[in-house]
Every structure is written in C-alpha cells, then in structure tokens.
Amino acid sequence: VGPFLGGWLVDGAGWRWVFLLNVPLALLCAPVALRHVPESSDERAHTRFDVLGAALCAAALALLTYALIEARTASWAVALSAVAGAVAAVAFVLVERRGKDPMMPLDVFSSRQFTAVNLVTLCVYAAFGGFFFLAALQLQVVVGWSALAAGTALLPTTVLMLLLSARSGELAERLGPRLQLTVGPLLCAAGMVLMLRVGPGASYLADVLPALLVLGLGMVTLVAPLTASVLAAVDTARAGLASGINNAAARAAGLVAVAALPLLTGMGEEAYRSAPAFDDAFGPAMLICAGVLVAGSAIAFTTVRRPAPDCPRPECRTHGSVLTPPLEQGARGTAHGG
Numbered sequence: 001v002g003p004f005l006g007g008w009l010v011d012g013a014g015w016r017w018v019f020l021l022n023v024p025l026a027l028l029c030a031p032v033a034l035r036h037v038p039e040s041s042d043e044r045a046h047t048r049f050d051v052l053g054a055a056l057c058a059a060a061l062a063l064l065t066y067a068l069i070e071a072r073t074a075s076w077a078v079a080l081s082a083v084a085g086a087v088a089a090v091a092f093v094l095v096e097r098r099g100k101d102p103m104m105p106l107d108v109f110s111s112r113q114f115t116a117v118n119l120v121t122l123c124v125y126a127a128f129g130g131f132f133f134l135a136a137l138q139l140q141v142v143v144g145w146s147a148l149a150a151g152t153a154l155l156p157t158t159v160l161m162l163l164l165s166a167r168s169g170e171l172a173e174r175l176g177p178r179l180q181l182t183v184g185p186l187l188c189a190a191g192m193v194l195m196l197r198v199g200p201g202a203s204y205l206a207d208v209l210p211a212l213l214v215l216g217l218g219m220v221t222l223v224a225p226l227t228a229s230v231l232a233a234v235d236t237a238r239a240g241l242a243s244g245i246n247n248a249a250a251r252a253a254g255l256v257a258v259a260a261l262p263l264l265t266g267m268g269e270e271a272y273r274s275a276p277a278f279d280d281a282f283g284p285a286m287l288i289c290a291g292v293l294v295a296g297s298a299i300a301f302t303t304v305r306r307p308a309p310d311c312p313r314p315e316c317r318t319h320g321s322v323l324t325p326p327l328e329q330g331a332r333g334t335a336h337g338g
Contacts, residue, residue: 007149189289
C-alpha cells in the first residue's frame with residue numbers, strides 16, 4: 001500500500017511525514033513478532049555487532065548512489081564519490097571475508113541455489129523499484145492525476161498479492177520454483193511494456209489497469225517462490241540471515257535503479273516539470289526495466305533447481321509461502337522452532 005499512502009501524504013500532510021511512517025509500523029510489528037514468530041537459534045550466531053562492516057556497506061551504497069544521481073554534472077565530487085564507493089564496496093567484501101563476526105558471512109553464498117536466487121532478486125527488485133517510482137510520476141506529470149489518484153491507481157498489484165500469493169507458494173511447493181521464477185519475470189516485463197500505452201489523456205480502464213493486472217499476476221507468480229527458495233537454500237538456523245541478505249539485495253537493487261534510470265534515459269531535472277520530456281524518458285525506462293526482468297528470468301531458468309525430494313533437511317520439503325522460514329520437520333504438522 002506504499003504508493004497509496006505516499007500519495008495521501010503528498011496531497012495531505014506533506015511528503016516529509018513519510019520519514020516517520022516506519023515508526024508506528026515498527027511499534028506494531030515488534031510485539032506481534034515477539035508473540036507469534038517461532039524462536040530460532042544459530043550456533044554460529046554473532047557475539048558482537050559488525051560495526052565496520054555495517055559502516056562500509058552503508059558508505060558504499062551512499063557514495064555510489066550519489067555518484068549515479070549527480071553523474072550528469074561530471075564534477076570532481078562525482079568522480080571521487082564513485083571511486084570512494086567502489087573502494088568501500090571492495091573493503092566491505094574483504095572485511096566480511098576475514099572478520100570473526102561478519103554481518104554477512106560470505107560462506108552462505110557457497111550454496112549455488114542461494115546465489116542464483118539472489119541474482120534473480122537483484123534483477124526483479126531493480127525493475128520493481130524503477131517501475132513504481134516512475135509509474136507514479138508518469139500518472140501525475142504526464143496524465144495529470146493527483147498524487148493520491150496515482151497511488152490509488154497502483155493498488156491492483158497489492159490486491160492481487162494479498163489474494164493469490166499463498167496459492168502461488170503452494171504451487172511452487174508442488175512444482176518447484178524454477179517454472180514460476182522463469183515465467184513470473186516475463187509476465188512482469190509484459191506489464192511494463194503495456195505501460196508504454198500510458199500517456200497524455202490515458203484511460204485507467206483501457207490503458208493503466210491492464211498493465212497493472214499483468215504486472216500483478218507476474219508478481220504473484222514469482223514473489224512467493226523467490227522468498228521461499230532463498231530460505232530453502234540454507235540451513236534452517238540461518239533462515240534469518242538468508243532472509244536479511246535477500247531483503248538487503250532487494251532494497252539495494254531498487255535504490256540503485258531509482259538513481260540510475262534517470263541517468264540512463266536522459267531524464268534531467270526539467271523532465272519532472274515537463275510532460276513531454278518526462279513521457280519521452282518514461283518509455284525507454286520501462287523497456288530497460290523489462291529487459292532487466294527478462295535477464296532475471298534467464299538466470300532463473302538456467303540456474304535454479306528444485307531441491308532433491310529425498311533431502312533430509314526440513315526446508316527442502318515444506319517452507320513458508322511468502323516471507324516465513326520453514327516450520328515443518330519430518331511429517332506435516334510437526335512444527336519446530338529452529
């Protein structure tokens with residue numbers, strides 16, 4: 001519901017309130033998690049916080065994002081930011097490889113399935129990040145809708161996810177994740193190509209809604225097996241670590257996409273105030289997002305495999321449909337906490 005709430009804030013209290021939105025959500029989720037989420041334990045759990053790793057990771061993302069956003073100025077500050085960001089990224093990998101309690105233990109990537117699914121995640125969420133950022137602006141700047149109307153228009157994807165994600169997870173459990181991780185990105189890519197019809201005077205029912213329905217079906221198809229496959233690729237005790245890395249990959253991909261797409265499509269600052277200029281850049285941006293999704297589909301088709309049916313680990317048999325770690329061990333219905 002992010003686009004809807006964002007539009008409501010922009011047209012109402014003001015966009016700055018979005019920075020406080022996570023506070024009440026966290027206050028709500030924390031007690032729910034304490035009460036209902038099963039406890040887990042990891043014998044290799046950290047004994048201290050990886051301050052250096054966290055700082056290097058944040059610095060790399062911040063510096064590289066700044067360099068992408070300001071790249072068209074071609075200034076020394078941009079060049080230094082890009083170099084410093086790359087150095088911080090390399091240093092982060094070295095620190096995580098050699099540290100005693102790394103924030104991101106690199107040995108988790110020894111699982112080919114885990115690595116493959118995270119590559120698919122990077123492609124998928126880069127495209128999603130770019131799409132939802134630019135589509136909301138396309139509906140406002142070019143079509144002429146209010147921020148609230150633009151946010152509300154994007155809600156069909158949320159509705160489809162709420163209604164059908166659990167069924168998608170069940171299907172992936174029966175068929176394996178490869179098919180859905182291949183077809184899902186292609187459906188999403190088709191939805192983004194359909195968004196090319198959305199321009200001045202666009203109709204919601206004829207132009208916007210069909211694209212969102214196809215996109216939403218693609219999201220339903222791939223998101224549940226994507227998350228479940230990440231969790232199934234590691235030991236149950238490391239499900240939290242696997243989920244954290246996958247979530248970080250998704251957020252970082254969206255961040256980089258939002259920073260890079262305006263640069264790649266020549267979308268200058270004036271485009272946000274000019275309907276023709278923004279519309280000219282929106283089409284290439286959607287094609288880039290669609291191409292990234294096709295690449296994700298190809299990665300899934302060539303690398304993702306179904307877990308062996310005789311695998312003794314519980315995550316190879318039954319796992320959560322959307323965001324939950326495995327809960328069953330042995331026969332169905334026998335839950336465990338770790």
